[in-house]
Structure formats: C-alpha cells, structure tokens
Amino acid sequence: MATLDELDRRILRLFTDDPHIGVLGASRELGVARGTVQSRLNRLQEAGVIASWSPTLDPAAMGYRITAFLTLQIRQASGHGPVSEHLTAIPQVLEAHTVTGDSDLLVRVVARDTVHLQEVLDRVTAHDDVVRSASVISLAAQVPRRTAPLQPGR
Incomplete structure (x- = not known):
C-alpha cells in the first residue's frame, strides 16, 4: 500500500479534476518542478495508485x-x-x-x-x-x- 503525502494528494486531485493538465501545467499549478511532478506520477503508477492513463469510455x-x-x-x-x-x-x-x-x-x-x-x-x-x-x-x-x-x- 502506497503512503501518500500532501503533494501526492494534491497531484492526484489535480489530475482527477483536470486530466488534460499535463505535467508542465501541473508543475505550474502546484508550484513545484516539472521533474518532481513526473517522478511522483511515475512512483504513483508503479505503486498501482494510478491504475491507468486510458480515457474513460462511455459504452x-x-x-x-x-x-x-x-x-x-x-x-x-x-x-x-x-x-x-x-x-x-x-x-x-x-x-x-x-x-x-x-x-x-x-x-x-x-x-x-x-x-x-x-x-x-x-x-x-x-x-x-x-x-x-x-x-x-x-x-x-x-x-x-x-x-x-x-x-x-x-
């Protein structure tokens, strides 16, 4: 089970609310380096917290x-x-x-x-x-x- 800190939670909220924001947009919104956002996203994906980057399709x-x-x-x-x-x-x-x-x-x-x-x-x-x-x-x-x-x- 992944331990989420405040930055992880902010990143997840941001991408949940605006999936199109991108890493650069998220770094600007959060006031952190682009590399920090990308490494956090990679870690969250490796831990299984982010299960998919696929679009949610409506059958x-x-x-x-x-x-x-x-x-x-x-x-x-x-x-x-x-x-x-x-x-x-x-x-x-x-x-x-x-x-x-x-x-x-x-x-x-x-x-x-x-x-x-x-x-x-x-x-x-x-x-x-x-x-x-x-x-x-x-x-x-x-x-x-x-x-x-x-x-x-x-």
Whole structure:
C-alpha cells in the first residue's frame, strides 16, 4: 500500500479534476518542478495508485445502450480460470468479479439492444463450466463509477 503525502494528494486531485493538465501545467499549478511532478506520477503508477492513463469510455455513446449484471454459478472442480478466460474473450464483458453468496461470479456486460443482450448471454453461458446464470438489466446508474471520493482530503 502506497503512503501518500500532501503533494501526492494534491497531484492526484489535480489530475482527477483536470486530466488534460499535463505535467508542465501541473508543475505550474502546484508550484513545484516539472521533474518532481513526473517522478511522483511515475512512483504513483508503479505503486498501482494510478491504475491507468486510458480515457474513460462511455459504452452508451458507443452504441451499447444496455448494461446488465449477471451472476454465474460455475463448476467448482475447474476453478475460476477457465470461465474467466472464456469471459475475457467476449468484448461485451466489461468486468467479472469473484463474489460471496449463492453465485460465484458477478459479471457486467453491455449490449446494443435486447436482441444483442440475448446473444451476449448465450455466449457467456456457452462454457461447459457455467452451471447457472441470472441477469438483471440496469435502468440507470444512480452513482456512476468513481474513485475521487477515496482520495484523502476530498
């Protein structure tokens, strides 16, 4: 676990609030050397605090208007590996998590429409180790994906 000092927290807040600021802009805003900002960003990335510099894409804007959550029960003898590999090969599977409770995996998928969703569901459940599935369609995100509130000082 990375220990964050005040400068780290300020850098993270700045890039969270304005991802386009760049290292030079951040150094000017923070009043520190450009090299200091870059070395801090490198260290935060190496520590896994900054997980990605990729843009956050909106599936709905890309034509995937339906989001659904699936619960999967899988055969225990094979473990999670084979099903996880199968799910990774399906582009519409955005996430899969091992969970507690009656199910083994919680999977977030997207689809263009309900016909496409059925195709995605059929593909997900086509693996021999998937014993049972259930799905729910998201009507609206009440709290969208976020990480900013986790930052100390927010």
